[in-house]
Amino acid sequence: MSDSPRPLRADARRNRVRVLEVAKAVLARDGTAASMREIARQAEVGLATVYRQFPTKEALFEAIVTEQTREIAGQAQSLADDENPGEAFFAFFTYAVTSSTGQKMLVDALADAGVDINAGELGQANRAMLDGAEILLVRAQQAGAVRKDMGMRELGALVSAACLAAERQHWDEDLRTRVLGIFFDGLSPRT
Amino acid sequence: MSDSPRPLRADARRNRVRVLEVAKAVLARDGTAASMREIARQAEVGLATVYRQFPTKEALFEAIVTEQTREIAGQAQSLADDENPGEAFFAFFTYAVTSSTGQKMLVDALADAGVDINAGELGQANRAMLDGAEILLVRAQQAGAVRKDMGMRELGALVSAACLAAERQHWDEDLRTRVLGIFFDGLSPRT
Numbered sequence: 059m060s061d062s063p064r065p066l067r068a069d070a071r072r073n074r075v076r077v078l079e080v081a082k083a084v085l086a087r088d089g090t091a092a093s094m095r096e097i098a099r100q101a102e103v104g105l106a107t108v109y110r111q112f113p114t115k116e117a118l119f120e121a122i123v124t125e126q127t128r129e130i131a132g133q134a135q136s137l138a139d140d141e142n143p144g145e146a147f148f149a150f151f152t153y154a155v156t157s158s159t160g161q162k163m164l165v166d167a168l169a170d171a172g173v174d175i176n177a178g179e180l181g182q183a184n185r186a187m188l189d190g191a192e193i194l195l196v197r198a199q200q201a202g203a204v205r206k207d208m209g210m211r212e213l214g215a216l217v218s219a220a221c222l223a224a225e226r227q228h229w230d231e232d233l234r235t236r237v238l239g240i241f242f243d244g245l246s247p248r249t
Numbered sequence: 250m251s252d253s254p255r256p257l258r259a260d261a262r263r264n265r266v267r268v269l270e271v272a273k274a275v276l277a278r279d280g281t282a283a284s285m286r287e288i289a290r291q292a293e294v295g296l297a298t299v300y301r302q303f304p305t306k307e308a309l310f311e312a313i314v315t316e317q318t319r320e321i322a323g324q325a326q327s328l329a330d331d332e333n334p335g336e337a338f339f340a341f342f343t344y345a346v347t348s349s350t351g352q353k354m355l356v357d358a359l360a361d362a363g364v365d366i367n368a369g370e371l372g373q374a375n376r377a378m379l380d381g382a383e384i385l386l387v388r389a390q391q392a393g394a395v396r397k398d399m400g401m402r403e404l405g406a407l408v409s410a411a412c413l414a415a416e417r418q419h420w421d422e423d424l425r426t427r428v429l430g431i432f433f434d435g436l437s438p439r440t
Contacts, residue, residue, distance in 0.1 A: 208431065215414055215428050222417060223410035237406050240399065244435025 074111045077101045078125060081118055086160045090119070090167045116171045119164040120180055126161055127183035130154050134190025144203025147194045148242050154191070154217050155238065159224040205247045216241055265302045268292045269316060272309055277351045281310070281358045307362045310355040311371055317352055318374035321345050325381025335394025338385045339433050345382070345408050346429065350415040396438045407432055 080101035084092045094115065098105040112118035133153050140146035168175055176184065188210065195213055198204040220241065224234055271292035275283045285306065289296040303309035324344050331337035359366055367375065379401065386404055389395040411432065415425055 205431075208427070211424060212427055212431065215418065215420065215424055216431065218418060219410035219414035219428070222413035223406055226413060227406065227409060229406065233402060233406055236399070236403055237410070240403065240407065240432065240435035242435070243437075243439065244431035244433070246434075248434065 070111070073103055073107055077103060077108055077111055078122060082122055085122070085164065090163050094118075116168060116173055119167055120173060123161055123164050123168065123175075124180045124183050126157060127180065127187050130157060131183060131186035131190050134187060134194055138190065138193050138197070143194070143197035143201040147198035147204060150191065150194050151217065151242070152238055155220045155224065155234070158217070158221045162222055162225050202247060204245050208245065261302070264294055264298055268294060268299055268302055269313060273313055276313070276355065281354050307359060307364055310358055311364060314352055314355050314359065314366075315371045315374050317348060318371065318378050321348060322374055322377035322381050325378060325385055329381065329384050329388070334385070334388035334392040338389035338395060341382065341385050342408065342433070343429055346411045346415065346425070349408070349412045353413055353416055393438060395436050399436065
């Protein structure tokens with residue numbers, strides 16, 4: 059009996075990871091109206107298992123957005139010591155846009171449900187992401203790879219603009235690459 | 250009796266213009282949930298007058314978007330012979346973003362209501378706008394003011410990106426100018 063809870067916890071963790079993965083795919087395909095039942099079916103777990111992990115759809119959305127934001131923050135951190143600060147910054151920008159596309163509808167749903175996205179674990183993840191992004195921006199500017207007359211406000215505006223349009227217009231990878239190419243040329247210092 | 254309908258028609262036309270103007274302001278402030286009653290109140294006309302011009306909210310939204318699209322098309326046309334094709338293109342881009350911001354929610358509401366925005370008068374206005382934009386783009390490219398490796402797809406993506414983010418994040422004029430400045434540097438030919 060002493061070690062019986064362990065496998066259960068590992069099971070629960072596996073289920074959680076699995077449900078999150080499947081939920082991301084189902085939501086990307088069907089939008090925020092996708093049902094918990096459909097997510098459970100595709101994850102091949104019982105509906106009760108989904109509700110045990112995520113008592114409400116908002117809890118599920120929040121978990122997805124938090125995980126995604128943490129991944130972007132982690133990416134920023136891993137690029138912070140890169141020997142080419144310019145490349146690191148543009149790689150991070152591309153990663154942030156690529157992985158955030160499709161998340162805006164979840165963030166909107168959270169806002170509609172009155173969830174404060176600057177509070178709790180999501181708020182913490184957001185701050186970590188912004189801190190990481192700022193370090194990459196400043197390093198790239200110091201290295202002369204990014205124009206000095208832009209700050210976090212412009213960066214946030216550009217990343218959001220790309221994410222929103224990519225999500226709405228279903229940009230393919232080619233169009234995203236081309237649009238980001240125009241952004242990046244615009245971010246380079248004028249010679 | 251022969252000339253009695255004329256003043257009536259002029260009245261109806263004035264009411265229509267007035268309701269459209271007021272509706273734009275009310276919708277920008279309150280979103281698409283704004284009531285016809287509130288629009289009538291602020292336009293200082295009877296509710297029946299609003300419904301006579303616009304039998305449904307979708308009809309009102311469609312009229313606003315059509316008018317706006319026509320204005321953008323007209324702006325493109327008036328810039329088509331400009332002696333500085335580069336300046337003309339960037340002026341048009343700025344005008345399109347500035348005047349389209351706030352329209353996306355109406356376009357979405359129309360799409361949700363099953364309105365085909367490529368049909369009828371709106372479709373016609375859309376095509377006129379795109380034709381006008383393409384002329385400005387090609388002229389600017391021929392004059393060496395805009396990079397040659399971009400087309401209407403990239404232009405549409407950039408304008409939409411700016412509009413969507415400006416609408417969502419409530420950009421002020423300063424931020425819009427700065428972001429468009431980055432876009433425009435990115436659109437200039439690489440030297």
